[in-house]
Amino acid sequence: MRFSLKSEYALRAALDLALQASPSGVARTSDVARRTGAPAKFLEAVIGQLRRAGIVESERGARGGHRLALPPSRIRAGDVVRAVEGPDALSIRPGRQRPPPGAAGASTRALHHLWTGTERALAASLDGVSLEDLVRRVQEASGVPDFSI
Amino acid sequence: MRFSLKSEYALRAALDLALQASPSGVARTSDVARRTGAPAKFLEAVIGQLRRAGIVESERGARGGHRLALPPSRIRAGDVVRAVEGPDALSIRPGRQRPPPGAAGASTRALHHLWTGTERALAASLDGVSLEDLVRRVQEASGVPDFSI
DNA sequence: AGTATTCATATCACCTTACTAGGGATTGAA
């Protein structure tokens, strides 16, 4: 029941872009890969998914690279995970398909309720943390003083 | 990110045993399979895991079968899931292994914290529902009046 | 003895994961 490593790489990459935030600077795939420990070619695909999800934007050509397309406060961890794991990344309910429409006995419905509640808890946890929250946590852990009021 | 069908089958089977609870009666695999819609031979293995986890006890030979080893109030949905999916069924953190010991940068630690919180939310949801809760829900849904005070 | 049933393994086809490799096309700076 684990998320795949793509989620971890995607979050590390997004966090890396948030931390390197020279206002309009971009970071190369290879640099992000080095800093995050992700295989470069693999990360290329991951960042591609983030771009198609509107989380990252890229500039091509020499001196190109990637940057966040949104302020970190508007990117939730859940968004990043959904971007790389697909639309039902947070569906944990067993069985790949829709339940047979009428076929729901009382037990089936009781379990359906259980899974639904659990999915909500999962989503709430992942959507309750923004990239900004993660940045703040990293900076606190790094002993960087916070001068904001 | 789904749980496997074994979790669904296991929960249905456990719920079925709780509902059929003639005090010391046992239910055959084939009957549980018919009522839950699980493939009989596959269910046999699933129930085996529940037995080894101490959730179910079985009697062999003719007229043998299965029953719950504990009162439904003491069996949590999370216990059933862990029994069939393995000890780290509720670990969602990407990457199969322990993180490389010293290698934790501040970002890694921030993400570690995120995953830990999410795992806790997952476990809380699944451990917050007992078989007794599910039985009650099924009986309410079936329009069975509740005569308890 | 005969039969019903659990219990334990082994096997299977299929899919997903986490890569690695290679290349071609496009874009933009120097």
Add this chain to the structure above:
DNA sequence: TTCAATCCCTAGTAAGGTGATATGAATACT
């Protein structure tokens, strides 16, 4: 123009998980 980089596509692989099915042994009721 040349080079650096993103972008996009294909393909392959080793390992493991999923959802079963098959076979047979152990056990216990009749």
